[in-house]
Amino acid sequence: DRRAKHPPSLVPPVVPRYHILIICPTSKTPCRTSQARRLRASHLRPSVQKEFPIMSADYNPTPHVIPEGENATPLGVVGGDCTESEKLIIVMCGLPATGKTHIANRIVRYLSFFLDIPAKIFNVGDYRRKLHGTQLPANFFDHSNEEFMAKRLHACDMALQDLIDYMKQDGVRVGVLDSTNSNHGRRTHIRDVLKSLECKIIVLECVCDKEEVVESNIRNIHLNTPDYKGVDAATAFKDFQKRRENYLNVYEPVDNGDGSHIKIINNETFIVYNVRGYLPQKVVHFVMNLHLLPREFYLSRHGQSEYNLVGKIGGDSGLTEAGLEYARRLADFAKDVVAIKVVVDEETGEEKREARPARLWTSTLRRTKETAQFIKQENVTFKWDNNDEVKWIQFKGRARRNLDELYAGVCDGLTYQEIKEKFPEEFARRQENKLTYRYPRGESYMDVTLRLEQIVLDIERTREPILIVGENLCNAVRTKWNHSTDEISHDNSLP
Numbered sequence: 437d438r439r440a441k442h443p444p445s446l447v448p449p450v451v452p453r454y455h456i457l458i459i460c461p462t463s464k465t466p467c468r469t470s471q472a473r474r475l476r477a478s479h480l481r482p483s484v485q486k487e488f489p490i491m492s493a494d495y496n497p498t499p500h501v502i503p504e505g506e507n508a509t510p511l512g513v514v515g516g517d518c519t520e521s522e523k524l525i526i527v528m529c530g531l532p533a534t535g536k537t538h539i540a541n542r543i544v545r546y547l548s549f550f551l552d553i554p555a556k557i558f559n560v561g562d563y564r565r566k567l568h569g570t571q572l573p574a575n576f577f578d579h580s581n582e583e584f585m586a587k588r589l590h591a592c593d594m595a596l597q598d599l600i601d602y603m604k605q606d607g608v609r610v611g612v613l614d615s616t617n618s619n620h621g622r623r624t625h626i627r628d629v630l631k632s633l634e635c636k637i638i639v640l641e642c643v644c645d646k647e648e649v650v651e652s653n654i655r656n657i658h659l660n661t662p663d664y665k666g667v668d669a670a671t672a673f674k675d676f677q678k679r680r681e682n683y684l685n686v687y688e689p690v691d692n693g694d695g696s697h698i699k700i701i702n703n704e705t706f707i708v709y710n711v712r713g714y715l716p717q718k719v720v721h722f723v724m725n726l727h728l729l730p731r732e733f734y735l736s737r738h739g740q741s742e743y744n745l746v747g748k749i750g751g752d753s754g755l756t757e758a759g760l761e762y763a764r765r766l767a768d769f770a771k772d773v774v775a776i777k778v779v780v781d782e783e784t785g786e787e788k789r790e791a792r793p794a795r796l797w798t799s800t801l802r803r804t805k806e807t808a809q810f811i812k813q814e815n816v817t818f819k820w821d822n823n824d825e826v827k828w829i830q831f832k833g834r835a836r837r838n839l840d841e842l843y844a845g846v847c848d849g850l851t852y853q854e855i856k857e858k859f860p861e862e863f864a865r866r867q868e869n870k871l872t873y874r875y876p877r878g879e880s881y882m883d884v885t886l887r888l889e890q891i892v893l894d895i896e897r898t899r900e901p902i903l904i905v906g907e908n909l910c911n912a913v914r915t916k917w918n919h920s921t922d923e924i925s926h927d928n929s930l931p
Contacts, residue, residue: 523603523635524610524715527626529617529690530642532680533653539642539700539723540614542896546722547610550889552882553715555610558599561661564591570662574678579686592622596629603633610715611635619688627695638716639697640723641690646702650680703727725897732901734774739763741803743849750841750848755806766905767810770794774903775830793818795902796831797891799839804905808833811903831903838887841907845878 526543528536540557547553568576568587576584592615599611617623623639630637644650654676658664664672690697692709698720699707706724711717739759743751755763777792796811798804814830847855847862856863859876866873874880895902 522713522715523608523633524713524719525599525603525630525633525635525637526610526612526719527617527623527637527639528612528614528642529623529639531616531618531644531683531687532676533650533658534642534644535653535700535703536616536640536642537614538657539640539726540612542726543719543722544610544612546892547715547718550885550892551718552885553609554607555612556602556608557612557614558595558602560592560595560613560615563595564588565662567591567594571664571667574675574682577679577682579682596626600630600633603635616683616687618683618686620693623690623694636713636716637696638711638719639690639694640719641697641699643689643699643701649702698723722893722896725893727897727899729899731895731899732774733895734901734903736766736807736903736905738801738803738807738905738907739766747851747853748849749852750844752802754802759803759807763807764810766807767812770796770811770831770903774901791816793828793900794831795834795898795900796905797834797836797839797902798905799841799907800835800837801840801907804839804907805833805835808903808905836891838891839904839906842881842884843875843879845875847875847878 526540528540530536537557537559540559544555544557547555564572564587567590575581577588579585595613595615599613602608603611613626617626617639627637644653654673655669658676659667659669659672664676667675690699696710696712696716697707698711699709700723701707703726706720708720711720739755739762741751741755741759742753743749744759745756775791775794777790779788779790780786781788793816796808798808811831811833813832816828816830817825818828819825844850847859850858852863862876866875871881874883
């Protein structure tokens with residue numbers, strides 16, 4: 437019939453159908469899926485096996501057991517071809533006030549928190565302050581002054597030596613040398629010194645030719661450093677401009693002669709040259725999602741759920757009356773705060789409230805969707821900063837599995853008291869280390885952190901304010917941007 441309806445050349449391809457049989461390891465006869473599940477669960481810990489009787493484990497005397505303890509997730513193999521022996525050194529490069537230190541900090545925070553990759557920054561400015569103090573005059577950065585030049589090179593070499601010592605340590609993965617490294621000679625010297633480590637080296641150059649952005653960086657960031665503490669703002673600004681001119685006079689842009697490199701131009705154009713490997717590609721992917729504009733994102737826990745009311749964990753219950761009231765108030769907050777921008781008139785000082793585009797993300801669970809149900813979604817028109825006009829659905833809901841609450845496996849739907857009574861060993865293990873503990877057939881907070889990586893990348897590249905309605909995962913997002921440590925993220929409760 438199919439051939440009668442279509443010419444021979446247009447006959448739709450026949451899609452093969454597959455019949456899958458699961459073979460019991462102890463026999464050659466097929467078994468039902470439910471039996472296979474019981475077999476896969478046979479290596480569960482004794483406390484769990486008592487509650488869920490399963491078949492004998494004789495068929496698998498040496499089972500594959502998910503790692504628990506110091507690291508509940510096998511992060512060493514999560515990155516595909518990434519191995520624990522692969523090491524990377526990032527050499528920052530660029531004129532002052534181009535965002536080098538900001539980007540270096542963001543990279544290290546991303547790698548260490550979300551990928552569990554040990555990383556550290558070696559900022560040459562910190563070494564210079566320790567050696568020669570703060571509030572140095574602009575001529576200290578004059579490259580024609582041999583005395584001052586020698587002092588600055590000494591600070592650079594000290595940072596470089598500490599970087600070398602750090603990268604020689606076992607378990608260390610990424611080191612960042614944060615300095616201007618303004619000419620080919622200096623960058624070649626750094627590569628020659630680091631060659632003995634046999635690490636991958638990439639140069640990351642930050643270029644910013646927008647005067648308004650440079651001026652904003654100077655006023656908002658550099659004038660608040662120890663170099664200008666207590667100095668009049670106007671005087672400090674002029675001094676820093678002179679310092680920047682000293683570097684500009686001798687600066688040599690990065691080119692192919694500098695080897696593998698990433699060039700970021702105004703956070704709009706990216707040039708990637710000869711960058712290979714898992715860790716370098718992770719860095720490339722991350723920095724291409726960055727922007728230096730101020731951003732806002734609002735984190736909200738869901739309203740009180742029916743399970744919250746009785747102390748049960750997990751599940752997919754709806755909201756209580758108190759939870760619905762919270763949802764109504766959240767809708768008012770979204771309308772009056774998240775979707776509104778306050779603009780101050782520079783001449784009169786008057787404040788003006790203007791509408792702005794806003795986003796809404798929830799988890800896929802019922803309680804978060806119900807919390808966001810009263811937030812109005814309206815069709816509006818906005819102009820972007822490039823003057824493009826776009827039709828926008830305000831607070832268009834986006835349910836994301838990455839934001840779902842930690843899955844408690846066999847403990848899902850139980851209270852902590854019930855877990856303590858039914859699975860005392862599991863309860864004790866969780867009390868020892870909540871961060872790395874994985875529920876039987878469930879997740880650990882380390883697993884949760886891994887699935888948050890894509891959320892973070894999306895937040896980094898998004899310019900509109902975002903209202904995120906989620907579970908305790910909001911704690912991990914908040915921890916990342918607050919420079920906190922991952923050890924406490926699971927204990928940070930949202931009000």
